[in-house]
Amino acid sequence: MRPQPAIDALRAQIEKIEGHRRRVKSVLPFGLAAVDSRLPGGGLARGALHEIAGGGHGVIDGAAAALFAAGIAARTKGRVLWCITKPDIFAPAVAQAGLEADRVIYIEAGDQNSVLACMEEGLRHGALGAVVGEVAHLSMNASRRLMFAAEGTGTIGLALRRWRRQADSMDFGQPTAAATRWRVSVLPSTPLPVSGVGRPRWLVELIRARAGESADFELEACNAKGFLSLPAGLAHGPAAAHGRRQGAAR
Template sequence: MRHTNIIAELRARIAEVEGVAARHAVLPFGVDALDRHLPGGGLAAGALHEILGSPDLADDASATIFLAGILARTEGPVFWCLRWRDLFAPALHLAGLHPDRVIHVEAGSDTNVLLAMEECLRHPGVAGVVGEVTKYSTTASKRLQLAAEASGVTAFVFRRASNPDAIADGTAAVTRWRIGAAPSEALGIPSLGRPRWQVALERVRGGESRNWIVEGCDAQGRIGLSAALVDRPAAAEDRQRAA
């Protein structure tokens, strides 16, 4: 038992040095294929995370609902900072994020969005703070990360209309996700299946990048992943490692 405690303490110290220590709770997706690739088994609270869409409107919409689903599984008010108010509240509600929980901050510019985010992050008890920007600096990301750490409030920078071929900027974010629309399951009847998304974990501090095809959020903000949708290259890599 003593050796076990020593090993656990060493791992905690290493994680702290690497900047991945769980100072606050984590929010798991409830999907093992995702959670086991995230330090602590979920999204770190009190930290900065990036969500990226693409110039394709369907991808930006998918990224918005993906983010809404994460916030739907938290408690408390959500500050959503954006340049102008073009957020479709009924769509957020379909992902479990009730419009009454969302406080819209119409800032007018990327600079003002970032300033508003910092101010909102100073208030503990907030479920999360979202900021929609086209781009931001490494320095700005560090300021947001420090503010999130200090208050324990989770911050999300949503980079809309982000070009997938663009070189990624430096960032202090703990994770970076790129979300894209994917074909739904064919039902064999004239009807619409549950939405599917291409979810790419492009960056995770203390972990490895990975891709998945997931089923979109249900009314409680939960995504799904069936055995048939597991990323085949990743599965092949896991089998090779096991061999």
């Protein structure tokens, strides 16, 4: 018979591992059945790294991707660390996506390697709601380090892929350790019954989801609390029943 201290130590190790897995399985729902039903666990995994990029229209889609990330971060609790290489983010727009300025800590790093280092330290800290980092390239090794750091604390990591040159966007197709990969493109805004500009509308593509399938969604942009919504014309139509237009990964 094994000594009791050895059995107790083994149980403690098992409990530690199970507790770690429970943190990883915790999710942050979007609050839209159409989207959450496509994600393992019914939401965006906490304690994990997620990739977000703009579609094919450069700065415009890149800004939409940043607001998509801001909406996710806004729905977490606590401060948000946002790591950048250049101070070109428009804070009022981020606030309109639900992420108030007093919750965000901006760190201007000198280069991409510094951004990745800051992201890793932020994810290891454990007291942040989310960590956002703007990077052009994300290697498998770098993404694994970020994923490991996120898993240890349960913090959501968001790698916001930004490219100064369109040719660099080809890197987005390379494999990484991220749990999900998203692409956001701007669509014509929601029409209003009177003159004016309607709520922005996005094509949000779930290109990759670990243990899930690809899908895409036509959604209205984040509101003042960080939540997306189905356009009124789709909420009661076939799109609501299916929750998506299932698409092949692009």
